[in-house]
Amino acid sequence: MMSELVQRLAPLGLRFADSSAMMLIAANPGITASALGRMLDIQRANMVPLLNRLEVAGLIERKPLNGKSHSLALTEAGQAKLDQGERVIAEFETWLIDRVPEEHRPHFKPALDALWRD
Amino acid sequence: MMSELVQRLAPLGLRFADSSAMMLIAANPGITASALGRMLDIQRANMVPLLNRLEVAGLIERKPLNGKSHSLALTEAGQAKLDQGERVIAEFETWLIDRVPEEHRPHFKPALDALWRD
DNA sequence: ATGTGTTGTTATGAGTTATAACAATTCCAT
DNA sequence: ATGGAATTGTTATAACTCATAACAACACAT
Structure with a gap:
């Protein structure tokens, strides 16, 4: 399943970790690298x-925050790329959930979500 | 989730791939390495x-089959170890499914199974 | 019988992840 | 306020995993 997603993200020049990182940066602008x-x-x-990869690709910006930490933010290009990535991920989720029989379908995402919520 | 399972198997000296291989050998005695x-x-x-790892640990046996292929089988120790492994995996599955809300629980395993059945 | 494909194996390279060390800096308790 | 402890970003490096290529030995089909 994961390798399927990775393959779908590859054409965008995104790895799975890249998308995850960008999502979290978008949700927490100014977040620090170690956080x-x-x-x-x-x-x-x-x-x-x-x-480095994301910065070189012009997708994120690193600003010195307090001499020790850096502050991360998406560039405009980064936000655009993230939008594309999220579209791919949404398609992937549809593709995935379409494989589960209809009767179980409504239960699937809630069940998965519950797995990692403490 | 996977790293949780890996950690639970580690005390047995088993990796995830080891358990998978041993299960398939048990289900297909005499199977060949490339199959x-x-x-x-x-x-x-x-x-x-x-x-090699499984053989050195005394868990499997390689017998020359026809000069080209080898035939794989679990040793007695291998079967015992596999039993332990499967117990750990069963516990893991319980631990996992206990995390999904009761209403979705009966749908969970069937849904997952459907994902990789073509 | 001969060519085609398969098997187990070695060697090796690419890629990922963990560990350790470091200087610079912030944080916190006194 | 200040000195010790912890944190940050970074480099270097070691351990692991995984994929590719090559090889000799062999099976198998026509």
């Missing part, structure tokens, strides 16, 4: 190449 | 370290 890493369960050290 | 790899979607080349 983002904590949410995504990605090591601080491994955030560097990820954010 | 197993095809079922698990694991490259032929990458089966080698996996099977």
Whole structure:
């Protein structure tokens, strides 16, 4: 399932982690790199190449916040790319849920959501 | 979810791929290494370290079948280990399904099963 | 019998993730 | 306010996983 999504995101030049990061940045503008890493369960050290990639692609902006932390925000291009990504993800979800028999369909997303909500 | 299962299997000295392989060997005694790899979607080349690991641990046996292929089977210790593994997996499934609200619970496993059945 | 495809295997390269270290800086308790 | 502890972004690096290519030995179909 995941590899299907990854393949659908690839044409946009997005990896799965990229989309996740951009979604969280969009939802938490000004978030710091390590806070983002904590949410995504990605090591601080491994955030560097990820954010570099997004910055080089012109999708995010890093602003020095207080001499130690940086503040992350989507650029306009970043927001546009995220919109495309979310459209792909929505299509993927439809594709996915269409595979479950109708009787179980309404229960599927609520059940999945419940899995990771503490 | 997967990392939870991996952590639960680790104390048995089993990886996820190990358990999967052993289940399929148990269900298809005498299966060949590359056939197993095809079922698990694991490259032929990458089966080698996996099977070596299981063989060194005394969990499986490789018998020359026809000079080209080998025939795989669980040893007694392997069957015992698999039993333990399956118990852990059953507990994991219970733990998992307990997290979904009761109303959706009966629909959950059928829905998941439908995802990968073509 | 001969060519085609398969098997198990080695070697290797690409990619991902975890760990450790570091300097700079902020935070907090006294 | 100040000194110790914790945090941040970063580099370097090691461990792992996974995919690709090559190979000799063999099976199999025509």
